[in-house]
Amino acid sequence: MGKTEFFVRRTFQLVVTLWAVATALFMLFRLMPGDPTSYIISPQMTPEVRRRIIDSYGLNDPLWVQYVRYVQNLATFDLGRSFNTNAQVSEVIMTFLPNTLVLMLSAFVIAYIIGITLGVLTGWYRGSRFEKTTVFGALIGRSFPTFWVGIMVVWLFGAQLGLLPLSGMRSMGTNPSGFLDTVLSLDFLYHLIGPASVLAFYYMGYPLLIMRNSMLETLSEDFIEICRAKGLSEGAIMFKHAARNAMLPVLTAAAIAVGYAVGGSVLIETVFGWPGIGREMIRAVLRRDYPVAQGTFLVLALAVVIMNFFADLMYGVLDPRVTYD
Amino acid sequence: MSQKKQSIFAELDEYESDDEFSAWQRNVRLWKETLSEQWGLLTDDGLVVAAMAVLATFASIALFAPYLAPHNPTERLYRNDVLIARWLEPSFLGGEGGYVLGTTAEGYGILSQLIYGARPALIVGIVAAFMTVGIGTMVGLTAGYYGGYVDDFLMRLVDFVYRLPLLPTAHVLVTLLGPGLDSNIFAVVVLQGRTSARVIRSPVFSLRGRSFVKAAKVSGASNWRIISRHIAPNILPMAFLYGAFAIAWAILTEAGVSFLGLGDPESVSWGVMLQNARVYSAMTEGTWWWFMPPGICIALVVISGFLIGRGYEEIVNPELQAGT
Numbered sequence: 001m002g003k004t005e006f007f008v009r010r011t012f013q014l015v016v017t018l019w020a021v022a023t024a025l026f027m028l029f030r031l032m033p034g035d036p037t038s039y040i041i042s043p044q045m046t047p048e049v050r051r052r053i054i055d056s057y058g059l060n061d062p063l064w065v066q067y068v069r070y071v072q073n074l075a076t077f078d079l080g081r082s083f084n085t086n087a088q089v090s091e092v093i094m095t096f097l098p099n100t101l102v103l104m105l106s107a108f109v110i111a112y113i114i115g116i117t118l119g120v121l122t123g124w125y126r127g128s129r130f131e132k133t134t135v136f137g138a139l140i141g142r143s144f145p146t147f148w149v150g151i152m153v154v155w156l157f158g159a160q161l162g163l164l165p166l167s168g169m170r171s172m173g174t175n176p177s178g179f180l181d182t183v184l185s186l187d188f189l190y191h192l193i194g195p196a197s198v199l200a201f202y203y204m205g206y207p208l209l210i211m212r213n214s215m216l217e218t219l220s221e222d223f224i225e226i227c228r229a230k231g232l233s234e235g236a237i238m239f240k241h242a243a244r245n246a247m248l249p250v251l252t253a254a255a256i257a258v259g260y261a262v263g264g265s266v267l268i269e270t271v272f273g274w275p276g277i278g279r280e281m282i283r284a285v286l287r288r289d290y291p292v293a294q295g296t297f298l299v300l301a302l303a304v305v306i307m308n309f310f311a312d313l314m315y316g317v318l319d320p321r322v323t324y325d
Numbered sequence: 326m327s328q329k330k331q332s333i334f335a336e337l338d339e340y341e342s343d344d345e346f347s348a349w350q351r352n353v354r355l356w357k358e359t360l361s362e363q364w365g366l367l368t369d370d371g372l373v374v375a376a377m378a379v380l381a382t383f384a385s386i387a388l389f390a391p392y393l394a395p396h397n398p399t400e401r402l403y404r405n406d407v408l409i410a411r412w413l414e415p416s417f418l419g420g421e422g423g424y425v426l427g428t429t430a431e432g433y434g435i436l437s438q439l440i441y442g443a444r445p446a447l448i449v450g451i452v453a454a455f456m457t458v459g460i461g462t463m464v465g466l467t468a469g470y471y472g473g474y475v476d477d478f479l480m481r482l483v484d485f486v487y488r489l490p491l492l493p494t495a496h497v498l499v500t501l502l503g504p505g506l507d508s509n510i511f512a513v514v515v516l517q518g519r520t521s522a523r524v525i526r527s528p529v530f531s532l533r534g535r536s537f538v539k540a541a542k543v544s545g546a547s548n549w550r551i552i553s554r555h556i557a558p559n560i561l562p563m564a565f566l567y568g569a570f571a572i573a574w575a576i577l578t579e580a581g582v583s584f585l586g587l588g589d590p591e592s593v594s595w596g597v598m599l600q601n602a603r604v605y606s607a608m609t610e611g612t613w614w615w616f617m618p619p620g621i622c623i624a625l626v627v628i629s630g631f632l633i634g635r636g637y638e639e640i641v642n643p644e645l646q647a648g649t
Contacts, residue, residue: 017484017485017488021485021488021489028497028498139628140624140628142631143573143624143627143628144620144624144627145580145620145623145624147581147584147599148599148616148619148620148623151599151602151608152616152617152620155607155608155613155616158608158609159608159609166608166609259490263491263492264491266493267492267584267585270585271603278493282493282496282585282587285497285500285587286500286586286587293497297493297497300490300493301488301490303490304488305488308487308488
C-alpha cells in the first residue's frame with residue numbers, strides 16, 4: 001500500500017469516525033432527562049406561545065427529521081443556535097476554544113520540555129537513586145486529582161500568599177479590545193501561571209515515562225556503542241544521538257495527548273474559573289442547552305480524531321522505516 | 326513457590342495423578358498455581374506491599390464506617406434551633422463541639438464525611454476495575470483468538486471508543502444516566518475497557534501462533550479450552566495490570582464528576598466534599614481542614630492502584646524493572 005492510498009484510507013476513516021461520533025451525540029442528548037425548553041419558557045406564557053417556541057426550534061418534528069436536519073447542518077458547519085442565549089454555536093465555540101488552547105498549549109510546552117529532559121536523564125542513569133525518585137515522583141504527580149492540586153494552589157498562592165489571582169482570565173476593569181489584546185497582556189500571563197503550571201505538572205509524567213522507556217530501548221542499540229568507541233562525550237551521546245532517536249514515540253504520543261487534552265482541562269478550568277470550552281460544555285449540559293453542548297463536544301471529539309490522524313501521518317514522515325500495510 | 330522444588334517430572338506426575346480429578350478441579354488447581362506464583366513475584370516489591378496495606382486500610386475504614394465515624398455524615402449540626410451559619414473549627418485548633426476535623430459550612434462533620442466517603446470511592450474503584458478487566462479481557466481474547474471479521478468488528482468498536490474525549494464523555498454519560506455510582510462505573514468501564522481490550526489483543530494474537538497452542542488444537546482441544554487453559558493464564562498479569570490502573574482511574578473520574586457538580590449532591594463522597602468546599606469558597610476562607618483531607622485520601626488510594634499496577638507491569642515486562 002502506497003503513501004497516497006494510506007492517506008486516502010485514513011481520511012475516509014476520519015470522516016466515518018466523525019459521523020459515528022456525531023450520531024452517537026445526537027442520540028445521547030435526545031435521551032437525556034429534562035426538558036430543554038423549560039429554561040426558555042416562562043410559566044406565564046400561554047400554551048399557544050409555548051408551542052410556537054418549541055416549534056421554532058424544530059423540537060416537535062419526528063426524531064429522524066431532526067436527525068437528517070442535524071447531519072445536513074453539520075455537513076455545512078452549521079451548528080445551530082443556543083437555546084439559552086440564541087447565539088450561534090460556532091460563535092460560542094470561537095469565544096471559548098482559543099482560551100482553552102492557549103492554556104493547554106502553554107502547559108504542554110512546559111510539561112514536554114521538562115518531561116522529555118527528565119526522561120532522557122532517567123533513561124541514561126538507569127538504576128540510580130535519581131531515576132528511582134524521579135519515576136516515583138512522576139507516579140505520585142499523576143495520582144493527585146488535578147483539580148485538588150488546583151485548589152491547593154488557589155488556597156496557598158492565591159488566598160494565603162496573595163501571589164496569584166484567585167480566578168478568571170483577566171483582572172476586573174481591564175477591557176481588552178479582542179482576543180489578541182487579551183492574550184498579549186501581562187495581566188493575562190499573571191492569570192495563566194496558576195492553571196498552566198498545575199496542568200503542566202499533571203502532563204509531565206507521561207512524556208517522562210515514555211521517553212525513559214524509549215531511551216532504554218535506544219541505549220541497547222549498536223550505534224550507541226559506536227558513538228562510545230568514537231570517544232564522544234556523555235552529553236553528546238545522550239542528547240545528540242540517543243535522545244533524538246528515542247524521540248519518536250514521545251512525539252506521536254504528544255500529538256494524541258494534545259487531542260485529549262483539549263477536553264481534559266475542564267476540571268482545571270472549573271477550579272480557576274477559566275472560560276474554556278470544556279467548562280462551557282459542562283455548563284451547557286447542566287442547563288440542557290443541546291446545541292451548545294453538542295457543538296462543543298463535537299469540537300472536543302474533533303480534536304481527538306484529528307490529532308490521532310495527525311499522529312498516524314507523523315509516523316510515516318518522521319520514521320522512514322515505517323511501511324504502510 | 327513450592328512447585329519450584331519439585332522434580333522435572335513433576336508436570337508428568339501431576340498429569341497422571343490428575344486423571345482421578347475432574348477436569349474442573351484441575352483447572353482450578355492450575356489457575357491457583359499461576360496466581361500464587363504471580364502473587365509471590367508481586368509481594369517481593371516492598372512498595373507494592375505497602376500499597377496493598379493502604380488499600381486494605383481504606384477497605385476496613387469503608388467497611389466499619391458506622392463504628393468509626395463520630396457523627397452521622399448526613400446529619401447537620403443545629404445550634405439554637407437554627408442552622409449554623411459558619412463552620413466549626415477542628416478541635417485541635419480550639420474549635421468547639423468536639424469535631425476532630427471541624428464541620429463544613431453546612432454543619433456536617435468533616436471527619437465523618439471523610440470516613441463515609443471511602444465507601445463510594447472503593448465501590449467505584451473495585452467494581453469498575455473488575456468489570457474493566459472482565460470486559461476488556463473478553464474482548465481482547467475473542468478478537469485476538471478468532472481474528473478475521475470478529476477481530477475487525479471488535480477493534481473498530483474499540484477504535485470508536487478511542488476517538489471519544491475521555492473526561493467530557495464520562496461527564497456526559499453520567500449526566501445522561503443520572504447521578505449515581507452505577508453510571509460512574511459504566512462510564513469508566515466503557516472508557517477504560519478500550520485500553521485493556523486493545524492491549525490484551527496483541528499478545529493473544531501472537532500466542533495463537535505459538536506451538537503449544539497449535540499442539541492443543543491438533544490434539545482436539547475446543548476453542549474455549551484453548552482460550553481458558555492455554556492463552557488466558559499467559560495474559561493474566563497484563564489483565565491485572567490494567568485492573569489496578571482501572572481502580573485509580575475510576576476513583577479519579579468519580580471524584581472529577583462529583584467535583585463538577587454532576588454527581589448526586591445528597592451523597593457523601595470525597596469528590597462531593599471538594600465540590601462543596603469550592604462552592605463555599607473554602608480556599609479563600611482558608612479552611613484547609615475541609616479540602617485537604619479528601620484530596621489526600623483520593624491520592625493515597627490512587628497511588629496504591631498505580632503502584633500495584635506497576636508491580637504487575639514489571640512481571641509483564643521485566644525490562645522495566647528499575648536497577649540491575
